[in-house]
Structure formats: structure tokens, C-alpha cells
Amino acid sequence: MSVLPILQTHPRPLIADATVLARCIDECVACAATCTICADACLAEDDVRALARCLRLCLDCADACVDAGRILSRQTDPDARTQVTALEACVTVCRACAEECERHAEHHEHCRLCAEECRRCEQACDELLASLRD
Secondary structure, eight states, X not given: OOSHHHHTTOSSOOSSOHHHHHHHHHHHHHHXXXXXXXXXXXXXXXXXGGGHHHHHHHHHHHHHHHHHHHHHHOOSSOOHHHXXXXXXXXXXXXXXXHHHHHHHTXXXXXXXXXXXXXXXXXXXXXXXXXXXXX
């Protein structure tokens, strides 16, 4: 399910094209869940000590994605600086988490899937950032 239909009912003008905004919010939600699941799976692995940085970045990424998704979902009298800062933080941590998960992807399928989702979220946030800066 996408947030697009409800965004399109908002009585105020949206900060960006509804499709671009909805894709970003949707990816933030999906990335937060994926990173949380990957962190939990890392905890269950025999080599959990080797996954400590991965686990930490997954949790950081999940938090940043939740925050960005919630901030971007609020369209009444938005503060552009706050929205851009949340997006930039999300891009930064998604990139870091994806890079770390990619290091473990060969041995842990959950890390491979998490890295892929982080890259999708990073791309969606970058796309929204570009549209906000135009």
C-alpha cells in the first residue's frame, strides 16, 4: 500500500509532486522495517560480533527513515530546512548502511536484501531532494 492516495486528498499544496513525495515516504517506511529486521537477524547470527557495526547502522538507518517519513508526511505549514535536513540525514545513513550490509551480503541474505532496500530509499530521498532544490 502506498501513501499516494491519502496525500492526494490533502487540502494544502504538497511540497513536491505527489508521486515523488509518496515514493520517498513509502521507501522510508519500507527501509525502516527492513533495517529493523536485518538488525534482529544479525543478532541471531553465530558471528554476531563481526556484525556489530552492521547491526548498529541498521538501527541508525531505521531511526532516520522513521523520522524522515514522519516529517515528510506532515504537509501543513512545513519548514523546508527541517525537511531537507531529515532527507539529507536519511540519505547519509542509508548509504552507510547499504555499504556495510553489502560487505556481509555474500554470507547473509538478510544483509543483501537490506542493502538493496537502503539503496532504493537513498535514491527516493535523493529524487525528492532534487525536486525540492529546483
